[in-house]
Every structure is written in C-alpha cells, then in structure tokens.
Amino acid sequence: xxxxxxxxxxxxxxxxxEKNKTLRVLYTIEALMLIxxxxxxxxxxxxxxxxxxxxxxxxxPVVIAGLVEAEKLAVxxxxxxxxxxxxxxxxxxxxxxxxxxxxxxxxAGLGNWIEFSLPVPSPGQYKISVYLSQSYDYGxxxxxxxxxxxxxxxxxxxxxxxxxxPQLLGTFSLETSQNRLRLEVIGKNPKSNSPYYQFGxxxxxxxxx
Numbered sequence: 001x002x003x004x005x006x007x008x009x010x011x012x013x014x015x016x017x018e019k020n021k022t023l024r025v026l027y028t029i030e031a032l033m034l035i036x037x038x039x040x041x042x043x044x045x046x047x048x049x050x051x052x053x054x055x056x057x058x059x060x061p062v063v064i065a066g067l068v069e070a071e072k073l074a075v076x077x078x079x080x081x082x083x084x085x086x087x088x089x090x091x092x093x094x095x096x097x098x099x100x101x102x103x104x105x106x107x108a109g110l111g112n113w114i115e116f117s118l119p120v121p122s123p124g125q126y127k128i129s130v131y132l133s134q135s136y137d138y139g140x141x142x143x144x145x146x147x148x149x150x151x152x153x154x155x156x157x158x159x160x161x162x163x164x165x166p167q168l169l170g171t172f173s174l175e176t177s178q179n180r181l182r183l184e185v186i187g188k189n190p191k192s193n194s195p196y197y198q199f200g201x202x203x204x205x206x207x208x209x
Contacts, residue, residue, distance in 0.1 A: 062096045067131060067203040070103040073116040076180065080112030087200065089133075095163030102133050102163075102202040109197050110139070113184035118145075118206065120174045125209040128181075129166040133200030134158035140187040141199055145172050146180055156199050157189035163202060171209065 071086050078084070087104040089097040105114065120126070130143065138156035142149065150169045181204065188196040 062098055062100075064098045064131065064203070064205070066205050066207065067098050068119060068205065069098060069101075069203045070116075070201045071099075071101065073119075073204070075114060076117050076178075077115035077182075078113070080109055082106060082108040082112055084114060089161075089163075092161040094160045095133075097133070097163050097202050098131070102200045104133075104200045105198055107195050108139070108185055108199060109195075110185055110187070112197065113182055115180050115182040116204075118174065118179040118181050118204070120176055120179050120206065122208070123175050124173070125171055126174050127171050127207045127209060128169045129205045129207075130169060131166060131202035131204070132156060132164040133161065133202060134164060135161045135198070135200070136191075137193040137195060138199050139185045139192065139197035140189065142184050142186050143169055144182045144184070145169070146174075147182075153186060155189055157192045159191075166205065174206075 075084070083106040084103055085106065086101050088101055089095075090100040105112075118128075128145070132141075132154060134156045136157070136159055138158070140153055140155045140157075142153045144150060152167075152169065154164075154167060156164075183199070183201065185197045185199065
C-alpha cells in the first residue's frame with residue numbers, strides 16, 4: 001500500500017526555487033553589510049591617522065653667519081625686575097632661531113630695558129641688524145646705540161611664537177671702546193596678552209662697511 005503525504009489545511013511549502021531566491025537575497029544583504037563595515041573601518045582608520053597628533057620633532061638648529069648669539073652678549077645694564085634667560089625654541093615651528101634658542105625677557109614691564117656691550121673688533125662704520133622673536137604676549141621695543149635712538153620701533157606681538165629674521169637698525173660709526181646697545185620696552189599691541197611687555201632676542205649682527 002503506497003504512503004500518501006499528509007497535507008494540513010493552510011500550510012504549504014514554498015517551491016524550492018523560491019527558497020533559493022530568498023537565500024540569495026539574504027546572502028547579498030550580508031555581503032553588502034560586510035563591505036560597508038570594511039569600507040567604514042578603512043575610512044575611520046585613515047581619518048584617525050590624518051588627524052591624530054604627530055610625534056614631536058624639534059627643529060634642526062641653524063647657523064646664521066656672522067650672528068653674535070644673544071646668550072653670548074655681555075649685559076652691562078638693566079632696568080626692571082624681570083628675568084632674562086635662555087629659552088629653547090626647538091619646539092616652535094613658525095621660525096628658525098640660531099642654535100635653537102633665544103634670550104627671553106620674562107615678565108618685563110613698560111619702560112624696562114636691558115643694555116648689552118657690542119663686540120667691535122676695530123673702529124669703523126658698521127651696519128647693525130638684530131634678530132628678534134615675536135609672541136602673543138610680547139611688547140613693542142625700541143633700540144639705542146651709545147645713547148642715540150635708532151629711530152625705529154618693533155612690534156613683537158604675534159598670535160604665534162615666531163622669529164623675525166634680520167631687522168636693520170642702521171649704519172653707525174663705532175670705536176673699539178665699549179659700545180652700548182640698549183633694548184627698551186616702549187608699549188604694547190592692543191592684541192597682546194598678559195603680561196603684555198615680554199620680548200625675545202636671538203642675536204645681533206655687525207657688518208663692517
């Protein structure tokens with residue numbers, strides 16, 4: 001006697017081809033989701049690498065021919081209770097300082113000044129340039145040589161720490177006896193931040209004419 005398949009009212013099995021079609025759709029959706037996850041992961045990794053902080057690399061020291069480092073200038077006078085110390089500049093990226101350092105006047109005030117002895121090897125006419133620094137809390141300075149103002153002022157404010165490069169003071173007749181270069185704080189930029197009147201100097205250059 002042949003067996004007959006039982007049939008229940010309301011229940012039916014989909015044809016085999018329909019099952020295969022459903023599986024293909026599911027597999028396709030899973031594959032697309034996997035692709036989206038992989039692409040998203042690659043994009044996230046790339047974005048992270050682009051925006052993550054880079055390892056700090058100090059600036060390479062530079063040599064400025066003929067520059068007398070501010071660290072080597074003899075200080076012969078000073079007005080004001082401010083510190084005048086060497087500051088490493090290798091961490092600052094907006095400029096290049098000789099030997100990766102400058103002399104920094106911390107907490108200088110209006111009217112404060114510092115005076116250096118100029119190293120003059122022989123009498124004559126000299127073109128004198130200064131190499132300065134700028135920052136967000138620096139002031140405006142002026143110079144005099146042997147008591148005579150050079151006539152220029154230098155606004156050392158900047159929204160980032162940077163070097164100025166050579167700033168020409170002018171041409172002067174100098175003797176071999178002690179010659180004095182004075183740097184004085186005479187004001188501040190309205191944008192300057194507290195303590196307003198600081199300054200930095202990298203060095204000076206004397207060129208005999």
